[in-house]
Amino acid sequence: MLEIEWLEKFKQKASEIKKVKSLVYYYGKIDMWQINKEYDLCDFFLKSIEVENLSLTLLIGIPRLMFRSKYRMKEYNSFLEKVRQELINRGENQERLLRGLDI
Numbered sequence: 001m002l003e004i005e006w007l008e009k010f011k012q013k014a015s016e017i018k019k020v021k022s023l024v025y026y027y028g029k030i031d032m033w034q035i036n037k038e039y040d041l042c043d044f045f046l047k048s049i050e051v052e053n054l055s056l057t058l059l060i061g062i063p064r065l066m067f068r069s070k071y072r073m074k075e076y077n078s079f080l081e082k083v084r085q086e087l088i089n090r091g092e093n094q095e096r097l098l099r100g101l102d103i
Contacts, residue, residue, distance in 0.1 A: 006029065007045070007048060010026055010049070011048075011049065011050075011053065014049065014053050014054050014055065014058055015053050015054065015055055016055065017055050017057060017058055018055050018056075018057045019057075023057065023058075023061065027061070027065055030042070030045065030062070030065055030066065031065065033045075034066065034068065034069045037072075039069060039072045039073050042066060042069065042072075042073050042075075042076075043073050043074050043075040046062075046066070046073065046075040046076065046078075046079040047075050047078075047079075049062075051079075051082045051083055051085075051086040052086055052089075054086075056090070056092070059083050059086060059087060059097075060083075060097050060098070062079075062083075063076075063079065063080050063083055063098065063101050064101065067100075067101055080098070080101060083098070084098060
């Protein structure tokens with residue numbers, strides 16, 4: 001199952017992560033779930049994180065990273081809609097930032 005310590009660490013750092021170097025560790029873990037076809041873990045992750053606590057970098061990056069497996073994850077579309085709404089709430093151009101990620 002998803003490592004609780006890893007998820008808690010991610011949640012604590014989620015609003016601060018802005019640089020690519022800081023993303024490598026987290027993106028590597030998420031990417032491995034997809035490579036290993038651990039879509040239940042991906043779904044649990046997407047359902048567990050609160051978009052309002054994510055940095056702009058993560059709001060844009062997580063849906064892009066997981067896009068290739070979107071049809072295998074039950075939570076992807078719901079997560080993407082939450083991201084869209086959060087970007088609107090922040091006054092960001094969600095259409096431009098999420099271009100190519102249509103549901």
